[in-house]
Amino acid sequence: MNQPLLEVTDLNKNFGGIIATNRLYLSVEQGQVHAVIGPNGAGKTTLISQLSGQLKPTSGRIDFEGRNITGFSTARRARAGLARSFQITSVIMPMTLLENVMLAVQGSDGHSFRFWSSVQRDSAMIDAAMKSLVEVGLDDRADRIAAQVSHGERRQLEVAMALAMGPKLLLLDEPMAGMGSEETARMVEILSGLKGDKAILLIEHDMDAVFSLADSLSVLVNGHIIATDTVEKIRNNSDVQRAYLGEEHA
Amino acid sequence: MRILPKTVSAGVYTGFLALLAIAPWIFSVIDEPFYLDLLSRGLILAIAALSLNLILGYGGMVSLGHAAYLGIGAYCVGIPAYYDFYNGWLHLGLTVLVSGLFALVTGAICLRTKGVYFIMITLAFSQMVYFTFVSLEEYGGDDGLVIYLRSEFPTWLSMESPVALYYWIFTVLLITLFFIHRLVHARFGRVIVGSRFNEDRMQSLGYSTYRYRLTCYVISGVICGIAGMLLGNFTSFISPEMMGWTRSGELIFMVVIGGAGTLFGPLVGTAAFVFLEEFLSYITIYWHLIFGLMLIALVLFGKGGIHGWLSAFDRKEKRG
């Protein structure tokens, strides 16, 4: 069966009278990195939030692995294999990096009504969490409090948490937001290491990063996807250049 | 997050618990049996404060209606006793059942809200319980209910004598401390603490946080109910006045004075509260003035409560 991993059909979202998502169709294939680009206010984060369940769409349908998940709660989608990172860093600040990632591991294995045994002695869980930290290169800072590490490291932590959930699809909302060039390069390196292994829906502003990572691209303008194609073809698409790249490179 | 403090504060707390363990002996040697009463009352309130700390300190759920559970627990002793049922297991079972059920039903509604709305809705429910008991004339209404005999347990568990009752209370306190210590370090506790700081994130990690918070709320209610059951036995009396909203406020102070979200904070805070109440009211009938100023100063200048100050010693020691 050649079914896409994620398939979005005719998605619409209104806030009051404002249309944030407009007849949106999108699909992500297994093992692919699919990027969504678009100008500010195009509705990228609104889209991610609807995919991960924080926002309810006004109408439309979202299928994941052939199952209709439109009515699922955020938590249920996460358990089904959709992991999200946030554009604005959203980690548990007073906890250590390891504790943060352990929470992600714990969330995915679904056994949290355990009241007695200490997680600090749960070596299986610690190992799994450490593995994710290694993947993003944070293993040497595992015991630091999240509030005390750098912004770039917290962005990496976001990715590690998403990874630790053992997801089938990673929803990454501008993972490079607010990063310096060195940090960005580091993140690109981490993400390319994941390529081929996991399906990723990447929302990103940094065009260089997008072009080096993505297999395919969708361009979102005013809540509507105006083009979807391979990276090379999009680069040469005149509509896209006018609508989006033109502005940026003008 | 480190929950059990090491070094200075840990030493202080261990010493504190050890003192509590031998307190009845000390008081009998110096022939001051009244201090045992004061301490018993303090420890009961400490159990209640510990239970509140579980939702308030660890879970970030600020309840202004926690005293309702003290009342419910006490009436679970008083009402059966009114019909001459003195079996302690019955009292205990009833307490767990009723306070758990009440927490489940009200918590299911309260936890749909957040922040100040949560504060107000917990207040609303506790006021409803308060007025219900005021109107239950059969059980004394506003005048309250005298409990003639303590809950009856097998001899080795008897709470008849003041010392036996004290050790009952002390044991429940130790169990509560240990249970909460395990709980917050276990998977369940991690979810609760995580949800306090970032509930959205926890949901996107796959947690149906509502269920965990509700469970935590029920556990807290049951522990506080048990404290109420002990309170009923200790005072031999229960009246609706014990669950007014100002009592819930006092419980919050006990938690915050000591240090919210720390294991021993509520215990120390309660000790400070009961001591101040007794000591200041001895000095002057205007003691509320001093107490009020201390509360204000605590918030404005003394971050982290007593536990916070002790931890400051720990940090100094580490640096030194």
Next chain:
Amino acid sequence: MKIIPKLVGSALLATAMAGAGAAQADSVKIGFVTTLTTPAGVIGADIQDAVNLALEHIDNKMGDLDVELIMEDDGFKPDIGKQKTDKLVKQDDVDFVVGYIWSHVLLASMKSALDAGKFLISANAGPSKIAGTLCHENFFSTSWQNDQTPMAMGEYLSQQGVKSLYIMAPNYAAGKDMVAGVEKTFKGDVLGKDFTKWGADAQLDFSAELAKAKASGAEGIFVFYPGKAGGAFIKQYQQAGLQGVMPLYTVFTVDAIALPKLQAGGLEGVLGSKMTQFWSPDLDTVANKKFVDGFLAKYDRYPSFYAAQAYDSIMLIKSAVEAVGGNLDDMDGLRAAMKAANYDSVRGKYTYGNNHMPIQNFYLREVVEDDQGRWTTKIVSTVLENHQDSYAAECAL
């Protein structure tokens, strides 16, 4: 409570002092529990003044023994009242525990005092349970049982041929006792009854109830509103224009604490209103004259009935201590002496029933202006003579 110095000192001296704790009985220790804080503290202050006056009048002596008085504040809370009682009994080892304005504080505290084998004397609260099933050989009252005063009022209203009545009281146990009391003896129709919210956030605006009362067309209105609610009620009664339309009959509402404030507020509506009580400042006994004159001279105001009861409680203890020649270990002797009530009570001679509640007269009082223009109460007639409460039969003593 000097906890720290006492703890440290005690710990050091513990071994040396062991066994030497039993003090010589060269003084009578009286623990007095009342309310000194919260707005109700104004009652406690009146009581405190009366107790101090009583001690002054007896020169701080009972027989050969000095009197040691320890006052405690219950903060209007039953559990604090109990804690203070425990403290008096266990730490101070008092001989008599006295006081208690509020039924719920008394009920919460009685077990502590009585289980420790102390005498407990209520100087105000008189819940039916303590008069009935809960009566105890070591419990005495210098006040009354809740029902009696309103029963006297009901009796008076029936005698006057009042045919219909509107009733208002706070919604708590004593309020209900008062209403039950007046209904026991009032033979006319009760056209309406309102129990209003009581407690920490008591209702003080009675506009809705007064409107109902007015609409009911009753011939009189009977209320029980102790403390500050009383003053508030009377103001609103007057503002609602019920004065002269629907005469006001009260119990425990218009007292010497409320009257000066009502006078300051210019509420003439209360003048001439009727109430029943076991005592009045103008009651003509030697002891009462000494008490009231002494109180007026010392504090420049009339004493309230709370003060009278508190004054009597000291005198009752004195009579008992003197009867046993200062031997405070003679519990039976003390009990018998108190039961005899052989002292000069400000209310005149009374006796004790089997439940140790007074069997006494109840008078009708009227609010008047005295010769110096101060508002006070004056006895009009005796309504009930040597009246015993109706719960005595339930008491097993």
Next chain:
Amino acid sequence: MDWNLLITQVLNGLQLGLLLFLLASGLTLIFGIMDFINLSHGSFYMIGAYFCGTVVSMSGSLLAGIVVGLVCTFAIGAAVEWFIARRLYRSDHLDHVLVTFGLILVFDTLVHMIWGAAGMAIRLPDVLNGQVSLGTLVLPTYRLVIITSGLLVAAILYIMVSKTRLGMLIRAGASNRTMVEALGVNINKLFLIVFAIGATMSGFAGMLIAPITEASIGMGNEIIIIAFVVVIVGGIGSIKGAFYAALIIGLMDTLGRSYLDDVLELSMPTQYAETAAPALSAMLVYILMAVVLAFRPQGLFPPAGSK
């Protein structure tokens, strides 16, 4: 049905509602704009009554009492904002609860020390002590005074909030604080004024009620919880919400007290109805709040433009 009685009760409910509004309007602004929970808002209610009562007993003039009372509560409100509240706008609600509870204790005890435990009666001029007849309806004059002044203050507040620059800032602040800050307004001054005006209105409510109930220690603590209920039911930060919610709760409470026992008697024996009615009518406001919170947590009339 006794129509005169019903009209009287509705007016009584209106009076209670307007008093609640005077308290709740300040509370909801402080809450909505500064995000500050002020439990001690009721202390101004008490302080206003005591200052007014003192001046009335010295000068004999109610008007003088009210003027002095308003000035004093404004000043004390400003002082509380200046010395305490402004340090806490950025801390969490728990800190607000603790500090303002401490303030309640401080104010209550200070009043106890200055004026004693006994309450203070405020003497009304004879004109206000009488009754007004409207056909067969006879109403206490002073009640009508309370209703009129309450409506008057509500109207002034409405004009101030909807027509003036200060009002514009207040409205903006209630729905979006950062926007006001971005406008370059002296936010500290705005907060000080809002806090002090809120305190003054609370004090005014205390002065209005004191001639009926007399001034007493802790009188504000009894009503402040209900005022909070009003704020929540009406929607935090919403003056309009506070107005409607106050009237709803005032009417509900008064009519509940007068008619609930009759209603209950239809379905249960009289003696149970007599007991249950006061308890239930005391609970009504809390039930209302719980229902509102469960189904419409933002309140019935949330401020326009807030999320």
